[in-house]
Amino acid sequence: MSRRDDEYRLSAPTADESAGDRVQRWEQMLSTTHLPWSVAVPDESSQPFDAYVRRWWIHDLALVDCECDPCSGTRQRRQVAETEGEFFVVLINRAGRETVTQDDVTVTLGPGDAVVWDSTKTARFTVWEKLSKRSLVIPRAALDEVGGKAWAHPGVTLRADSAATQLLTGYLDTLACSLPHLSQSAVAAARNATLELLIGAVRSDSPVVASSGIGSALRDAIDRFIEHNLLDGHLSPSVIASAHGVSVRTVNRAFNATGQTVSETIRIRRLARARGELAEAGKSIGAIASKWGFSDGSHFSRTFKTTYGTTPREFREAYFAGRVANIQKDGPRVIAHKAPLSETGVTPARR
Template identity: 50%
Template structure:
C-alpha cells in the first residue's frame, strides 16, 4: 500500500494544463486535458492515491476543466480496468459509449478503460475513484459484468453500502495492518460486484441461477483437488452441458473460473506471507508463477510485503 498526495497550484495556465494532464494520467489512467476554465484566475487540483493490493483508491479535488480519453490514451494504458467514480461535491459530465451522465453530489458512474471517454468539470469538484483491474472482477464471475458508461442508482442499498464502506476505507486504510489488506481488498470487490449487478433471478434451471450456485460451490471447495467441472455439475444435479452453457456468456468456462478463484485465494495467502504453490495444486513454483502472471499481469514476487519472499 502506498499513500501519494500531489497538487497543481500557482502556475501559469499553459503550465497548469500540462501539469494537470500529467498528474491526472499518473494517478488515474492516461487522459488528455482539453482545456481549463478560462474565467478562473488560477487552476488548483489535489490528488491522493492509495493502493489496496491491485486496486487503487483515488481522492481528487479540482477546478473546472475538461479532458478526453482517445486511442492514444487507451494505447498508453497498461492493462484493462473498470473505474467507479463517486461525486462527493460539485458537478461533472462524463460521457462514454454514446451516453452522457450529469453527475451531482451522490452520483455514481462506472466507465471502462478500453473505450473512448470524455469529461467536463463544471464547478469545483471533489470525487472518489476506485480503479479495478478487470482480472479482479473476473474473480466474482458473472456478478462483475456491466455495460460501459453505466450510471448506478445511488439510492440502491448496495450502492449506498459501497459508498459508506469506501468512506470508512479511505479514513482507515493507512492504519490497516498488512495481514488485513487481503480481507479489505476482497470486501471492496464483493461490494462493488453487488453494486454493479442485482442477484440473478429466475427459475431453478435458469443459466444465471445455475452459474450463481456453481460459483458458490466452487468457493466452498477450492481446496479440493478433485474440484473439476464434472464434479461441480454433479453437485448441482445438472448436466455438464447445462453448466457450461451457464458460463458461456463470459467466455471463461467452468475450469477457467476455478483457476481464477484459486489464483485469487493464492494471492491473498501470498500477501499474508504464506507459501502456496503446492497447497493450490501447482506442480512447482515456476508453474505457479507463470500462471499467476498470466492472470494478474505481474509475478508473485512483485506483490508488496512478505509476499515477495513467500512463493
C-alpha cells in the same frame, strides 16, 4: 501496514506562469494519480483553477479522491496506448455535476451516482461545476477474480438510490479512514471485500444472468459452492451439477452467460487465493502452488504471470518491498516522456 497514500495539490499560479503551463500541471497531476488524460481548463482570469487529489492503495486497487473546478478531458488513442495494463474504473460522484462519455454512451452524474469506464477505450469527461469525486481503479485481472467481466462494461451506472450502491460507497468511506491503520493481511481482506461489494452493486440491476434463463439464486449458490471447495482437486462442472441437482449443461450455461467457463472461474479464484498467500511470510512458493492444485512450480509461475503480469517470486519480492500496485507504478512508467511532478509545480501535499 498498508501502502502510503499520495496527496497532491495544484499550487497557486506564479507571476511568470502561462495558462498553458498550468493546464500541463493539472494534466500531469491527473494522469499520475489516475490514468493518462489530456485536459483543458476554462479561462482563469477571474479565478485560478484549483485541484486536489489523494490516492490510497488497497493492495493492487487504487482509491483516488479528487476535488477540482470546472474542466474537461479526453482519453484518445495516444493516452490509451500510454497506459500500461488494463483497468476498469468506477467513478463515484460525491458533489457537483460531471458528464462522462464512452462507447457512444453519455452519462451525467449527480451526487451519489457512479459509472464504470474501461481504460482500453477512448473516453471524455466534462466537469460542469466544482466537483468532488472518488474513483476506484481496478486491474482487469482483479475483476476477473469475482466474475466481473460481464457486468463491468463501459457505461454501466450505479444509482445513488440503490441499497447496494449505498453499501459500496459507505464501505469505501470507512475504508479510506481505516487504511492507514490496517495490517497487510487486513488490507488484503479489505481488497477482496471491495471487489465483492462492487460486483454486488453492479449485478443488482443487471439482466445478464436472467437473460441466460438461469436463476440468479442458482448461480449465487454455485459461486458459494466453488468458494467453499476450491481446495478440492476434483472440483468440476459434473461435481457442481451433482451437488445442485442440475445438469452439467445448466451449470455451463450459468457461467457462459457471464463470459467465463467453469474451469476459468475455478482457476482464477485459485490463483487469487494463491496470490493472497504469497503476501504471507513463511510459506514457500512450491507449497502454495501445490496447495492450490498446480501440478508444479513452473506451471504455477506461467499461469500466474499470464494473469497478473509478474511471476510469483517477483510479486512476493515487490509486495514485501512495498511496491505492489498494478496501476501507474506511481506515475513515471506511463508518462515517462514528461517531467517529474516536482519539476512541474504539482505539489505533494503531506499532512
